[in-house]
Amino acid sequence: MSYQGGFSMLKKFRGLLYGLSIVAVVLVNFVAQPVKAAALDDLKDLLSDSRISTAANHTITIDMATGDTWAAGETLIIDFDDAFNSTGFANNEPEDFDIVVGATEESIVANGGCATNDAIEITTVNTTTDTFTFTACGSYTTESGNGHEIVIEIGTNATSGGSGNDQLVNPGTIGSKLVNISGTFNGSVAKDTLVAITEGVTLTATVDETxxxxxxxxxxxxxxxxxxxxxxxxxxxxxxxxxxxxxxxxxxxxxxxxxxxxxxxxxxxSATVQTTSLPTSGSNTIAKGNCNGA
Structure with a gap:
């Protein structure tokens, strides 16, 4: 009797294991898979001056991943650390921005200026959060191919659509500050980069004269x-x-x-020419004079 009871318990235990295995297989098969989007290959922001509390131009370079493009209707958002000061910028002043996508210098238009233009709109500028939103217009022609480099100039270095006249002012304290790139242009995948804000450095050098x-x-x-x-x-x-x-x-x-x-x-x-002795001709000395016959 004891052996039969043992076999009965073993069968029940096996049945329970089989049931758990089936449930586990079903759960594994129905786990939601994450949606994959390509991150940017590279991102950097070059400042014309990194000193604290100093106005500077920004040149932002974005390398999109292979397969990605910036298409009509898609946005690109640049969010600077709140310690920057973007006062002076506005979405009706496109002259402060230059954008190159691949080999094309794009036309930049103010908010509401898209119409049928093949251009990129400066849609919003939030000077409180130091955030800039750009939107490819509905008639924007996507650069052929994919995985292009995007170069954005912000400040007086923008010269394509006019002369830029505003600059971001650096934070008042030293340290690494965040710059975030997001938007729908890259599959809604955001990426960060850091810029270093430093104190001014005075260099003194002694150069031997020659x-x-x-x-x-x-x-x-x-x-x-x-x-x-x-x-x-x-x-x-x-x-x-x-x-x-x-x-x-x-x-x-x-x-x-x-x-x-x-x-x-x-x-x-300065050079000074003077004689150390009178010229001679053979044994004769040539007297000096004013060369006018006197």
Missing amino acids: LTFTIAGVSSANCDTTGGTEIANTSSTAVNYDSIGTLSPDTFYDGCQLLTAGTNASGGY
Whole structure:
């Protein structure tokens, strides 16, 4: 009797296990699978000036994943850390924004300016949350292909549709600040990047001064004379009057030498020419005068 009871209990236990296995299989088969969307390949924000409390331009580069595009009706949202100050920006001032998608410089229009334009609209600007929303207009032509790079310039660096005249002001404290990209343009997948806000750094450098000076001869063909007889080729150390032959009184003779100076001094240089001795011709000394026959 005891063995039969044991077998009966074993059968019931096996039946329970089979029942649990069936339920487990059913549950596994009906678990909802997550929807997958491609994240951005890369995201960066380059500031023209990262010092605290300083106005700066932003150049945001977005690399979309292969298979993704920015199509008509889709939004792209840029949300800066609330410590930034975007006062001055508005959705009726498209001149403060440049957008390049792939190889195309896009036209930017103010809110409500889409109509039938192949353009991107600056739909909203929230200066409290420092959030900018862009929408591809209904007549927007999607860039051919997919996985393009999007470059967005915000500030005075925007020049395509006019001259940008507003800039974001950096936070007043140092540290890493968040910039978030979201919207429907990339399958509603958001991505963050960080920018570093720093104190100004003063650099002092000492540079050894340099000065070079050379004298070179000049051929008569390259000597820009002021009148008179040209002396044949000069050298760096001599003016060859003997190439003329007999010198005539009260006659001008022209010879050139090239003086070349170079320096890294911020104030430049000055050159002074003076004689250390009177010129000679053989054993004769040539007297100095004012060269006007006196």
